[in-house]
Amino acid sequence: MGQKSVISLKNVYFCYFCLCCCCSADTISSGRVLEDEDGDEIMSSGKSGDRISSGQVMKDGSLIISPGKIFALGFFSPENSSDLRYVGIWYTGIPQQTVVWVANRENPIRGRAGTLSISKQGNLVVRNRNGDPLWSTNASSVARNSSAILTDSGNLYLISTHHRGKTNRPLWQSFDFPTDTFLPGMKVSFNATSQLNPVIIPWRTESDPSLGNYSMGVDPRGSPQIVVWEGQSRHWRSGHWNGLIFMGVPWIRVIYLYGFKLVNDGNGRLHFTYTLSSSSQLTYFRIFPNGTVEQKNWSSDLQQWEVIQLQPSSQCDIYNKCGPFGVCDARNSPVCNCLEGYVPKDVDQWNNGNWSSGCVRRTKLQCEVEGSYQRDGFLKVETLKLPDFLDHVGTENVKECGRKCLNNCSCVAYSFVSGINCMIWSNDLVDIQRFEEGGSPLFVRLAQSEIGGSTRKTPQLVIIIATVVAGLLLAGVFIWLLWRQKDKLRGISESPNRKGRVPDSDPIKSGELSADFSGPDDLNVEGQQGSGTELALFSFSSVVAATNNFSDRNKLGQGGFGLVYKGELPGGQNIAVKRLSGKSGQGLEEFKTEITLIAKLQHRNLVRLLGCCIDGDEKLLLYEYMPNKSLDSFLFDPVKQKQLGWRTRFRIIEGIARGLLYLHRDSRLRIIHRDLKASNILLDEEMNPKISDFGMARIFGGNQNEASTNRVVGTYGYMAPEYAMEGLFSVKTDVYSFGILLLEIVTGRRNIGFRSTDNSSVIGYVRSLSLIFQE
Numbered sequence: 001m002g003q004k005s006v007i008s009l010k011n012v013y014f015c016y017f018c019l020c021c022c023c024s025a026d027t028i029s030s031g032r033v034l035e036d037e038d039g040d041e042i043m044s045s046g047k048s049g050d051r052i053s054s055g056q057v058m059k060d061g062s063l064i065i066s067p068g069k070i071f072a073l074g075f076f077s078p079e080n081s082s083d084l085r086y087v088g089i090w091y092t093g094i095p096q097q098t099v100v101w102v103a104n105r106e107n108p109i110r111g112r113a114g115t116l117s118i119s120k121q122g123n124l125v126v127r128n129r130n131g132d133p134l135w136s137t138n139a140s141s142v143a144r145n146s147s148a149i150l151t152d153s154g155n156l157y158l159i160s161t162h163h164r165g166k167t168n169r170p171l172w173q174s175f176d177f178p179t180d181t182f183l184p185g186m187k188v189s190f191n192a193t194s195q196l197n198p199v200i201i202p203w204r205t206e207s208d209p210s211l212g213n214y215s216m217g218v219d220p221r222g223s224p225q226i227v228v229w230e231g232q233s234r235h236w237r238s239g240h241w242n243g244l245i246f247m248g249v250p251w252i253r254v255i256y257l258y259g260f261k262l263v264n265d266g267n268g269r270l271h272f273t274y275t276l277s278s279s280s281q282l283t284y285f286r287i288f289p290n291g292t293v294e295q296k297n298w299s300s301d302l303q304q305w306e307v308i309q310l311q312p313s314s315q316c317d318i319y320n321k322c323g324p325f326g327v328c329d330a331r332n333s334p335v336c337n338c339l340e341g342y343v344p345k346d347v348d349q350w351n352n353g354n355w356s357s358g359c360v361r362r363t364k365l366q367c368e369v370e371g372s373y374q375r376d377g378f379l380k381v382e383t384l385k386l387p388d389f390l391d392h393v394g395t396e397n398v399k400e401c402g403r404k405c406l407n408n409c410s411c412v413a414y415s416f417v418s419g420i421n422c423m424i425w426s427n428d429l430v431d432i433q434r435f436e437e438g439g440s441p442l443f444v445r446l447a448q449s450e451i452g453g454s455t456r457k458t459p460q461l462v463i464i465i466a467t468v469v470a471g472l473l474l475a476g477v478f479i480w481l482l483w484r485q486k487d488k489l490r491g492i493s494e495s496p497n498r499k500g501r502v503p504d505s506d507p508i509k510s511g512e513l514s515a516d517f518s519g520p521d522d523l524n525v526e527g528q529q530g531s532g533t534e535l536a537l538f539s540f541s542s543v544v545a546a547t548n549n550f551s552d553r554n555k556l557g558q559g560g561f562g563l564v565y566k567g568e569l570p571g572g573q574n575i576a577v578k579r580l581s582g583k584s585g586q587g588l589e590e591f592k593t594e595i596t597l598i599a600k601l602q603h604r605n606l607v608r609l610l611g612c613c614i615d616g617d618e619k620l621l622l623y624e625y626m627p628n629k630s631l632d633s634f635l636f637d638p639v640k641q642k643q644l645g646w647r648t649r650f651r652i653i654e655g656i657a658r659g660l661l662y663l664h665r666d667s668r669l670r671i672i673h674r675d676l677k678a679s680n681i682l683l684d685e686e687m688n689p690k691i692s693d694f695g696m697a698r699i700f701g702g703n704q705n706e707a708s709t710n711r712v713v714g715t716y717g718y719m720a721p722e723y724a725m726e727g728l729f730s731v732k733t734d735v736y737s738f739g740i741l742l743l744e745i746v747t748g749r750r751n752i753g754f755r756s757t758d759n760s761s762v763i764g765y766v767r768s769l770s771l772i773f774q775e
């Protein structure tokens, strides 16, 4: 290596800096706090008015304004109570005062002589005229010299201004203590096992910010749902979270990228966030003193707040309006009916419009009467808001789920929903609502006589019918497969290089995805991806055919969250198919991230997504095939390593840097890849590098530069220290990984698992070399 490697090293460093210095520069520039290596703070040059530091006292009348002039912190009085003063945060520059957070909601200041300051202990304190503390941040670990900073997201941070050698996490932040408003970017955390997690509590009345009678939070049991409680009893619930939406509000169209996200961090805590598509858009969720939740959107054209949604929005949304086993349908009059097979418990009361006692089963279940489990049946009731308090959530498939319910006499209903899978109820079915469209099906257990049909007269008959049907189906599938195989063979022999339609990829309009992915069915046409975010949907059977039924011979390797197979489309084009394992809980989330991300990205140094396939539990991604596999297969292979000359290595580095620059700077989204490593760099036939595996990527809003996560994902050895240890990530996280990758490419050694006499990593090794060069 000797002299040659010095030059190359300099070259690539130059390239690295010229492409990435810009990223580092702007990371520092907006109202946030970081520490440099010495532990000295690097602060924004933001307005002096965006913070209050120890030694300063803020009087009634002055304001702290966030750097982008979006939020203000100061003293205010609610309407009709001008003598009571509160410290709060509101939108600045919006005519109607919209308060999103109140500090001393229980202890108002009387008169205008209140102050806000940092106490001797370092806490932010609200005091009255006499200097008595009315409210304090009560941060457990405080520093003498702390400051409170207001950000453009509406978060008030308490940070230590001088905290040498320690991490610079906020000591306290207002987002952890919301009042009645939920703001985008706010991360609300819940105990995943506790049933009552009230977090957001409305004002008592519109002119009194003290704690009201309602509260809003998450009930994580089964699958999480948002609940509004009135005292201890439920007032409204959102329905269960299926990974995409809350199923009780089906009309809320969610695009995966934006909107609600619920993440289980694996440590018994759930984190709930809301992300906006554009950070300049102002929106908030607020719960009114009467328990109504609304989302409002600021319209800069109309200069007023627009109501986007209001919950509960109809009388059927009120919790358990029709009592147990009753179904509420807002289109009916009266709104309440009994579930099929059930009759009112108290007919007089029911007919008088008192539905609270609900309904009871008309005919006893066979399993109750004679203990014969197999003799009950299920009636499918569609488009429902599924009942509350489910008893079991499991990974069983539809059939197993039904069998599980049938075999237990205490099971009254089951449902199977993609994203949650098997749901079983054993208690009273409460809070059921019927929607006009959307909703989910519920299979209600009834005595055979209630279901009516003669199909399930005796178990024997059922078995016979099932066998016959299954046999017929099997035969049908077999014939169809044969026929298709023939068709495929003919297609290839007729025109081997045909770039035309793919016969089998009949796009399935698959439920939730169809709105966004109504893609073309002929993929082989060049430039198809140019049409924007359109993606082809493949049928599962066509993918099975392309990959030889996922045979081991076609296996290319193991990507993040699933196996990768090689496939061949009927037209002869090679593809790589990533099959996400249905079992892994993370799968769906990563899948959605990956689809939405890659569909939007077009760059020669990013791997191209051709299409996807969703079929029940199966989630598949179809990529262009890279004959040269991944960079690590060359770099760390003693034989193949020699094929990588300096020129090629330089080209690879340059290509990765370009791809990364596109992700960070040039695409419309700002994307942090978070898992950049040699095995995620794929090489095409000309050894052009392409970045792949976006399953862990995160999107940042235009102005956002840094975020933190409790779920640190990535690969050790490539993870920046602040990310691995604190979960903080930014574009710099990728730049760090890029740096490691660069050293690996230049030295041909793995960062981790690197052993030489006195260096445990490539970094140490390179550092020791650079010392030699200096001498």
Ligand SMILES: *[C@@H]1O[C@H](CO)[C@@H](O)[C@H](O)[C@H]1NC(C)=O
Residues within 6 Å of the ligand: 135, 136, 137, 138
């Ligand atoms: C702060 O802590 C003190 C003593 O533990 C408590 O009395 C006070 O209510 C707390 N204040 C807040 C705002 O939580």
Ligand SMILES: *[C@@H]1O[C@H](CO)[C@@H](O)[C@H](O)[C@H]1NC(C)=O
Residues within 6 Å of the ligand: 144, 145, 162
């Ligand atoms: C707090 O800050 C002031 C002024 O910046 C400085 O004089 C003082 O030494 C600091 N105190 C501590 C404990 O760091």
Ligand SMILES: *[C@@H]1O[C@H](CO)[C@@H](O)[C@H](O)[C@H]1NC(C)=O
Residues within 6 Å of the ligand: 191, 192, 193, 194, 195, 267, 268, 269
């Ligand atoms: C969650 O709450 C339960 C009791 O409801 C408690 O035992 C458990 O420690 C809590 N878990 C966490 C992570 O706080």
Ligand SMILES: *[C@@H]1O[C@H](CO)[C@@H](O)[C@H](O)[C@H]1NC(C)=O
Residues within 6 Å of the ligand: 079, 080, 206, 207
């Ligand atoms: C304030 O008082 C006026 C007049 O009494 C009333 O119309 C208005 O609704 C009140 N506003 C609030 C928020 O209570």
Ligand SMILES: *[C@@H]1O[C@H](CO)[C@@H](O)[C@H](O)[C@H]1NC(C)=O
Residues within 6 Å of the ligand: 204, 205, 213
């Ligand atoms: C809150 O509930 C209590 C008791 O249930 C009731 O007396 C009070 O009027 C309620 N307050 C409001 C603002 O509704």
Ligand SMILES: *[C@@H]1O[C@H](CO)[C@@H](O)[C@H](O)[C@H]1NC(C)=O
Residues within 6 Å of the ligand: 288, 290, 291, 292
């Ligand atoms: C609750 O109050 C809000 C705002 O005043 C109003 O729009 C909504 O209709 C009220 N809801 C009920 C159920 O009274």
Ligand SMILES: *[C@@H]1O[C@H](CO)[C@@H](O)[C@H](O)[C@H]1NC(C)=O
Residues within 6 Å of the ligand: 281, 297, 298, 299, 300, 308
């Ligand atoms: C909210 O407002 C923004 C800009 O005014 C608009 O682009 C966006 O579609 C609105 N969102 C909803 C859900 O109406």
Ligand SMILES: *[C@@H]1O[C@H](CO)[C@@H](O)[C@H](O)[C@H]1NC(C)=O
Residues within 6 Å of the ligand: 346, 349, 354, 355, 356, 357
């Ligand atoms: C409704 O029925 C329940 C039970 O049957 C009874 O306790 C309650 O008083 C009734 N409510 C009204 C308003 O009649």
Ligand SMILES: *[C@@H]1O[C@H](CO)[C@@H](O)[C@H](O)[C@H]1NC(C)=O
Residues within 6 Å of the ligand: 391, 392, 408, 409, 410, 411, 426
């Ligand atoms: C039936 O379901 C109930 C309620 O979930 C459960 O407690 C019971 O163990 C189940 N019985 C059997 C035999 O699985």
